[in-house]
Amino acid sequence: MTTEHGGDVRLTGISKSYGSFTAVHPLDLTVPEGSFFALLGASGCGKTTTLRMIAGLEEPTTGTVVLGDQDVTALPPYKRPVNTVFQSYALFPHLDIFENVAFGLRRRGIRSVKKQVGEMLDLVQLGDLARRKPHQLSGGQQQRVALARALINHPRVLLLDEPLGALDLKLRRQMQLELKRIQTEVGITFVHVTHDQEEAMTMADTVAVMNGGRVEQLGAPADLYEHPRTTFVANFLGTSNLIAGSVTAREGEDLVVAAAGEVLRLPAARCPDGLAPGGRLLVGIRPEKVSLAHAEDAADLPAGRNRVAGTVTATSFIGVSTQYRISGPAGPDLEVYVQNVERDTRLAPGAPVVLHWNPAHAFGLDAAGDGAEAGTGPTEEAA
Ligand code: ATP
Numbered sequence: 001m002t003t004e005h006g007g008d009v010r011l012t013g014i015s016k017s018y019g020s021f022t023a024v025h026p027l028d029l030t031v032p033e034g035s036f037f038a039l040l041g042a043s044g045c046g047k048t049t050t051l052r053m054i055a056g057l058e059e060p061t062t063g064t065v066v067l068g069d070q071d072v073t074a075l076p077p078y079k080r081p082v083n084t085v086f087q088s089y090a091l092f093p094h095l096d097i098f099e100n101v102a103f104g105l106r107r108r109g110i111r112s113v114k115k116q117v118g119e120m121l122d123l124v125q126l127g128d129l130a131r132r133k134p135h136q137l138s139g140g141q142q143q144r145v146a147l148a149r150a151l152i153n154h155p156r157v158l159l160l161d162e163p164l165g166a167l168d169l170k171l172r173r174q175m176q177l178e179l180k181r182i183q184t185e186v187g188i189t190f191v192h193v194t195h196d197q198e199e200a201m202t203m204a205d206t207v208a209v210m211n212g213g214r215v216e217q218l219g220a221p222a223d224l225y226e227h228p229r230t231t232f233v234a235n236f237l238g239t240s241n242l243i244a245g246s247v248t249a250r251e252g253e254d255l256v257v258a259a260a261g262e263v264l265r266l267p268a269a270r271c272p273d274g275l276a277p278g279g280r281l282l283v284g285i286r287p288e289k290v291s292l293a294h295a296e297d298a299a300d301l302p303a304g305r306n307r308v309a310g311t312v313t314a315t316s317f318i319g320v321s322t323q324y325r326i327s328g329p330a331g332p333d334l335e336v337y338v339q340n341v342e343r344d345t346r347l348a349p350g351a352p353v354v355l356h357w358n359p360a361h362a363f364g365l366d367a368a369g370d371g372a373e374a375g376t377g378p379t380e381e382a383a
Helices: 048-055 097-107 114-123 139-151 171-184 197-203 221-226 231-238 295-300
Strands: 008-019 019-030 037-038 064-067 082-085 159-163 191-196 207-211 214-219 241-251 254-259 262-267 280-285 289-294 306-317 321-328 331-339 352-357 362-368
Touching: 008 037, 008 048, 008 262, 019 048, 019 064, 019 114, 019 214, 037 048, 037 221, 048 082, 048 331, 097 114, 097 139, 114 139, 114 171, 139 171, 159 331, 171 197, 191 197, 191 352, 207 231, 214 231, 231 362, 241 331, 241 352, 254 280, 254 295, 262 306, 289 295, 289 331, 295 352, 321 352
Parallel strands: 037 191, 037 207, 082 159, 159 191
Antiparallel strands: 008 019, 008 064, 207 214, 241 254, 241 280, 254 262, 280 362, 289 352, 306 321, 306 352, 321 331
């Protein structure tokens, strides 16, 4: 399928206020043509408002929206080269699937629609259900029809507002992969809004994490996960152990940090700029990157690892891994995820343990960072 060029989205100084409340603070954002971009954040962070300003459904208080080389800020939604797929896909109940998909073409006076509709139905793998009515389809199939109905208009940009929100978890996982496949195949710019971190990470090339009407961090999913720059991002995308400390020295590429009565190391390149001896920071380490040893075996641990001591307070066996909660000088609720290869039965609640990890896997955060509101646990799935 071919699309017109000019599918990059450029937002410049765009903001939205309702009276004295600012839902979106002035925002500069470029979504490259052909990319899959996700706006991710908790309820109320301003992601839907941002999407609606791109669609033309919400008038920005300040700023401009440019699609390709066209400033569309003053254009009504129907004159913009975008289409939106919503959570409630709102198909026409009295029309069959074929006619639902053909709708946009017929409205533009195009008579011979068969080939295009056929291609679209094949793309979303519904070719054999063309003559069914929407109520004869499952939720996932209806969502595919909604997608085909939007894509047949050849928008330069497809906006997706929690499009999988109404589907159950298993179907949602399946549709995530499906959406990614379709996006790759059609090559149209997709801008996707979701509060589900796994969904954003599975599908998007670039994720913008929003918090309180601002973009906290923007990047490829793996970069955001491996190198979060704020405590909010560190805990909104998965879980992080954050240990308060202060820099005592710089040795080569590493910062040496006094934390929890121990000496920890981490790469200076993975810390905020300008941290000098005396500077405070949070040392972050993901639970799956920490190994756990019983205190009796502490002497046998390899050299060069960061270590902190603690006591197991809870364990949960979840099949592929066991999750340990540990309390110690480094924090009351440290988390460690251990793959179930050989389980050490001594690591039960009450056991004295040593947590240890490769210094290269740690990251540093500004100790003054806000974002504690993101909580320490993984984000909840939508109901
Ligand atoms: P959700 O996932 O719940 O849809 P969101 O991140 O998409 O959340 P928005 O819908 O963009 O959030 O809303 C951002 C903020 O703006 C919210 O606090 C919301 O209450 C507020 N808001 C949205 N529309 C209006 C309006 N018409 N008048 C006043 N406040 C509004």
